[in-house]
Structures are given as C-alpha cells and as structure tokens.
Amino acid sequence: MSNHIHLVVQQKDGKLSEWVRDFKKFTSKKLLNLILENPQESRREWLQMIFEYHAKFNKRSGVPIAIGIQFWTHDNHAxxxxxxxxxxxxxxxxxxxxxxxxxxxxxxxxxxxxxxxxxxxxxxxxxxxx
Structure with missing residues (x-):
C-alpha cells in the first residue's frame, strides 16, 4: 500500500511499544534520506512540504525534526x-x-x-x- 503499512509482530521481550518506536525511528531516517536527497525524486519538494506541515502539529516530533519533518504518524492501531x-x-x-x-x-x-x-x-x- 502506498500510504500505510500492516505488520504482524511478536516482540520476544514483551516490549512491543519500544520496538515500534525504534522501527519508526530507523525507517523514517532511511526513507526521508532516500526521498529528500534524491534529485531524481520528482515529488521531493511536495513531500517535504507535507512532512513539514504535519510536524507543525506534533509536539513529540523526533529525528530528523531538526529540519521540522515528520514521516510516521504517532498513532498505532495495535x-x-x-x-x-x-x-x-x-x-x-x-x-x-x-x-x-x-x-x-x-x-x-x-x-x-x-x-x-x-x-x-x-x-x-x-x-x-x-
């Protein structure tokens, strides 16, 4: 799907919320770098504008929020x-x-x-x- 992901995950230590946090942190860094540093990505500026817009409304925005960008939403439907x-x-x-x-x-x-x-x-x- 182009706008969301479904996962069936088991965390052996029982710390699923920490796993989800780490997953989002790792994937957002990688995906944002792929999108924003690729000059061939025709939607780069538009996507950056969307990420920045959503970051404005989130007080918990994390890395790479230094540039005011949010990739994942903070809600999960566990x-x-x-x-x-x-x-x-x-x-x-x-x-x-x-x-x-x-x-x-x-x-x-x-x-x-x-x-x-x-x-x-x-x-x-x-x-x-x-």
Missing part, C-alpha cells in the same frame, strides 16, 4: 492477537488489502506483501512463520 484464529484472520485481511484497493487481482501479486511468501513465491523480505 491489536493483540492471542489465538491462532485471530492471527489467520488478520493475515487474510492484510493480504487482501491491495486486492480491495484494486491494485492487484490476487494477494500474491502484490510485490510488497508476505502473501507471496505464504503462496510459495519469493518475497522481498524473510518471513518467520508461526
């Missing part, structure tokens, strides 16, 4: 998945998301989805199966 049926249901929802959006016909056709891994195809990231 759902505790404590039964295998719940995990399966959430995974189905996540995998069907690009189909519902009209991006692909089948979940495994979406390049950025773990549906590829679950269908026996090569995915972009390694998946730890539960």
């Amino acid at each position: 759902i505790e998945l404590y039964r295998p049926e719940m995990i399966e249901s959430r995974m189905k929802y996540i995998h069907e998301n690009p189909v519902r959006a009209g991006i692909v016909e089948k979940p495994e056709d979406f390049l950025y989805s773990s549906a590829r891994n679950y269908s026996g195809m090569k995915g972009l990231i390694e998946v730890d199966y539960w």
